[in-house]
Amino acid sequence: MLYERLDRLRQRTSERLAELYKQPGFNHQAVWEREAFVDREVERMERLLGVDRGLCFGRLDTVDGDVAHIGRMAIADDDYNPLLIDWRAPAAEPFYRATAANPGNLARRRHIQVRHRKVTGIDDEVFTGDDATLGAVHGEAALLSALTAHRTGRMSDIVATIQAEQDRIIRAPMAGVLVVQGAPGTGKTVAALHRAAYLLYTHRERLERSGVLVIGPNDTFMRYIDQVLPSLGETGVTMTTVAGLVTGAEVSVRDLDDLAVLKGDVRMAGVVSAALRQHQRLPRRPVPVQVDGIGFELSTEQIRAARTRARRSRRPHNAARAVFARDLLTGLARDYLERSGQVADEEDIAETRAELMDDAGVRAVLDDLWPQLTPEQLVAAVFANPKVHRAATRALEPAERERLADPSRLPKGPWSAADIPLLDEAMELLGEIPDEEALAAARREEREREAEERFARELLSELDLGFPVDAGQVADRYRGAPARATVRERAGADRAWAYGHVIVDEAQELSPMAWRMVLRRVPSKSMTVVGDIAQTSAAGGARSWDAVLEPHVDGRWRLETLTVNYRTPAEIMAIAAGVLSTIDPSLQPPESVRSSGEQPWSRRVDGGQLAAETARAVRAELSRDAEGRLAVIAPDERAAEIARELRTHLSDDGARGSVAFGGDGAAALDARIAVLTVDQVKGLEFDAVIVVEPAGIVAASARGATDLYVAVTRPTQRLGVVHTGELPIELGALAETHAP
Numbered sequence: 001m002l003y004e005r006l007d008r009l010r011q012r013t014s015e016r017l018a019e020l021y022k023q024p025g026f027n028h029q030a031v032w033e034r035e036a037f038v039d040r041e042v043e044r045m046e047r048l049l050g051v052d053r054g055l056c057f058g059r060l061d062t063v064d065g066d067v068a069h070i071g072r073m074a075i076a077d078d079d080y081n082p083l084l085i086d087w088r089a090p091a092a093e094p095f096y097r098a099t100a101a102n103p104g105n106l107a108r109r110r111h112i113q114v115r116h117r118k119v120t121g122i123d124d125e126v127f128t129g130d131d132a133t134l135g136a137v138h139g140e141a142a143l144l145s146a147l148t149a150h151r152t153g154r155m156s157d158i159v160a161t162i163q164a165e166q167d168r169i170i171r172a173p174m175a176g177v178l179v180v181q182g183a184p185g186t187g188k189t190v191a192a193l194h195r196a197a198y199l200l201y202t203h204r205e206r207l208e209r210s211g212v213l214v215i216g217p218n219d220t221f222m223r224y225i226d227q228v229l230p231s232l233g234e235t236g237v238t239m240t241t242v243a244g245l246v247t248g249a250e251v252s253v254r255d256l257d258d259l260a261v262l263k264g265d266v267r268m269a270g271v272v273s274a275a276l277r278q279h280q281r282l283p284r285r286p287v288p289v290q291v292d293g294i295g296f297e298l299s300t301e302q303i304r305a306a307r308t309r310a311r312r313s314r315r316p317h318n319a320a321r322a323v324f325a326r327d328l329l330t331g332l333a334r335d336y337l338e339r340s341g342q343v344a345d346e347e348d349i350a351e352t353r354a355e356l357m358d359d360a361g362v363r364a365v366l367d368d369l370w371p372q373l374t375p376e377q378l379v380a381a382v383f384a385n386p387k388v389h390r391a392a393t394r395a396l397e398p399a400e401r402e403r404l405a406d407p408s409r410l411p412k413g414p415w416s417a418a419d420i421p422l423l424d425e426a427m428e429l430l431g432e433i434p435d436e437e438a439l440a441a442a443r444r445e446e447r448e449r450e451a452e453e454r455f456a457r458e459l460l461s462e463l464d465l466g467f468p469v470d471a472g473q474v475a476d477r478y479r480g481a482p483a484r485a486t487v488r489e490r491a492g493a494d495r496a497w498a499y500g501h502v503i504v505d506e507a508q509e510l511s512p513m514a515w516r517m518v519l520r521r522v523p524s525k526s527m528t529v530v531g532d533i534a535q536t537s538a539a540g541g542a543r544s545w546d547a548v549l550e551p552h553v554d555g556r557w558r559l560e561t562l563t564v565n566y567r568t569p570a571e572i573m574a575i576a577a578g579v580l581s582t583i584d585p586s587l588q589p590p591e592s593v594r595s596s597g598e599q600p601w602s603r604r605v606d607g608g609q610l611a612a613e614t615a616r617a618v619r620a621e622l623s624r625d626a627e628g629r630l631a632v633i634a635p636d637e638r639a640a641e642i643a644r645e646l647r648t649h650l651s652d653d654g655a656r657g658s659v660a661f662g663g664d665g666a667a668a669l670d671a672r673i674a675v676l677t678v679d680q681v682k683g684l685e686f687d688a689v690i691v692v693e694p695a696g697i698v699a700a701s702a703r704g705a706t707d708l709y710v711a712v713t714r715p716t717q718r719l720g721v722v723h724t725g726e727l728p729i730e731l732g733a734l735a736e737t738h739a740p
């Protein structure tokens with residue numbers, strides 16, 4: 001019956017759309033009115049199409065005999081009686097929260113499993129009477145079937161099986177900073193994405209205007225999670241990496257750890273700002289300048305006064321140049337007029353100043369004293385311009401100053417991940433380089449748009465449409481703006497956009513400089529920060545939440561901890577727990593929600609046989625699981641070679657083409673076999689994982705044990721290790737066995 005209703009709703013929506021498209025747009029008003037309706041119907045259609053899979057997944061029976069069904073969206077019959085309650089509505093909360101100790105007025109909770117519109121399983125939890133049946137997890141059968149299903153290379157939503165501790169996070173109030181700390185596989189990412197959907201539902205009007213931003217660690221990860229929100233009917237969220245927040249800067253090189261740590265240090269904000277001050281030059285001697293063949297001098301006092309005024313204007317450097325130029329050239333214009341014997345009034349001075357501004361010689365002097373700069377030029381100067389470097393890094397230790405110096409750096413890059421927050425910092429201080437013509441055009445444009453918006457607002461108030469329509473959007477349409485930009489598009493194109501809520505995933509990897517950059521985008525400090533301090537592997541990443549957040553929110557943040565591991569079976573988690581204890585014996589491993597009955601294995605091989613033996617293990621894995629996805633995780637410096645050799649070894653099996661190597665996001669997610677480094681598997685999961693040469697992973701950096709911990713916590717089913725030499729002590733719990 002629900003699906004009948006869904007089909008009818010779709011039918012009606014598509015009929016309405018067809019009608020709307022047929023209507024002629026005989027005048028502006030008719031056009032925008034129609035477009036507003038079309039938008040609404042298209043959005044509705046998207047939602048109706050997105051919810052088919054598992055439309056209804058729960059049922060609540062109260063002790064009073066009332067029945068409610070819970071699903072992906074709210075559906076009512078023709079008389080507005082609710083048939084299905086949206087999972088985010090307050091009425092759905094008991095479905096996720098009720099416990100044996102605290103059942104509220106529930107008598108029974110039912111989890112319904114559906115496949116292709118057919119019910120395939122029912123799982124009841126009874127809260128009352130002798131047959132009360134409540135386990136530690138909610139909807140155990142549905143949960144276990146989700147957890148043991150083959151991985152697809154894309155994260156799925158968990159709306160039908162959200163657990164109570166996750167639900168608390170999802171429905172937490174929007175204001176302030178919420179930190180979600182949790183071990184691998186506890187559902188931090190998936191809970192954070194459901195929280196985005198919940199916040200959009202609960203604060204729709206506000207967030208639709210300001211937008212929600214989700215920041216993740218790399219492009220592969222962003223692709224891995226990009227289906228979750230659409231499957232929950234939400235398509236308007238901006239999703240990007242930290243580097244993606246700075247347009248035009250591509251990360252193509254990697255810094256050595258100690259350099260990355262230094263670049264991520266908050267003292268670098270002072271370095272960038274000191275470097276900028278170096279470009280606001282105060283020469284020791286007067287500066288000669290020729291105008292119309294006559295020689296003038298700009299005194300150091302004049303230059304100092306103009307510089308002080310420009311700095312005090314509090315405008316970004318590139319905009320403050322106009323203040324500097326005006327001040328300096330007013331004096332010069334006066335001198336010029338005096339010398340030519342004229343009695344000058346203000347108007348003459350203004351006119352002469354404007355002429356001076358166009359004089360090539362004068363402009364060259366201005367460019368020397370207060371140049372227009374791009375962020376790339378400023379940051380490159382910190383490394384490569386000896387004078388700027390010397391002055392800007394004065395507050396650093398001698399060894400640090402030396403580390404930053406790199407005469408080969410150019411404004412065109414290449415850039416490392418740690419350079420990105422420096423570029424953003426520079427952008428913040430510099431602002432855009434004003435283009436006078438563009439500025440005038442933008443001012444004209446803005447005035448016209450305001451007039452249209454006023455007109456749209458008046459029309460809307462007369463029309464009383466019965467649903468909210470944004471006058472700004474209508475104005476854009478009315479003016480024939482090229483297809484109206486969504487909030488997501490507008491926010492993405494505007495560096496200074498203030499988001500309504502920001503979610504940061506794998507947040508432990510952000511350096512203090514990266515935090516400054518993220519927080520700039522959310523002045524309200526309404527954030528969800530998701531991560532695991534025990535998994536920090538980036539040089540310059542967080543060692544405690546307190547340390548990273550304290551400077552920005554001064555103790556005003558809340559911590560929620562997730563404790564149950566849904567991804568990794570107990571057998572593998574026992575091995576991971578051994579690794580964790582070598583990182584910090586006081587850290588508690590998460591509790592796995594299930595066992596698989598399969599022991600992880602390890603196999604010691606001769607050096608020359610590493611690739612051949614890895615290929616053998618891969619082949620064994622393929623033959624035992626025809627559909628599964630497998631990751632081979634190798635030390636950074638070995639991964640390319642292992643991928644190459646695996647392809648050769650597997651060419652006879654026809655499996656050669658299914659080996660993907662690193663970098664390319666989509667290939668790594670879609671391939672049957674992906675050879676990846678630890679950096680690349682962060683946040684991902686696979687049916688099976690083979691770790692190659694774990695000692696190499698441990699030895700590669702100061703945080704090598706953490707990297708190994710990340711690697712061994714990726715599988716949902718099976719873990720194997722192929723190694724030459726002794727196993728590292730971190731894997732002491734892994735008994736020597738033969739690969740299956």
Ligand SMILES: Nc1ncnc2c1ncn2[C@@H]1O[C@H](COP(=O)(O)OP(=O)(O)OP(=O)(O)O)[C@@H](O)[C@H]1O
Pocket residue numbers: 143146147155156158161162163166182183184185186187188189190191532535566567682683684685713
């Ligand atoms: N309540 C749940 N129902 C079904 N599956 C779940 C649930 N919670 C978590 N999972 C599954 O567990 C896996 C791990 O979740 P997720 O990737 O969000 O964990 P994480 O804490 O972010 O891990 P990591 O720290 O390793 O990135 C995912 O496949 C997710 O779908």
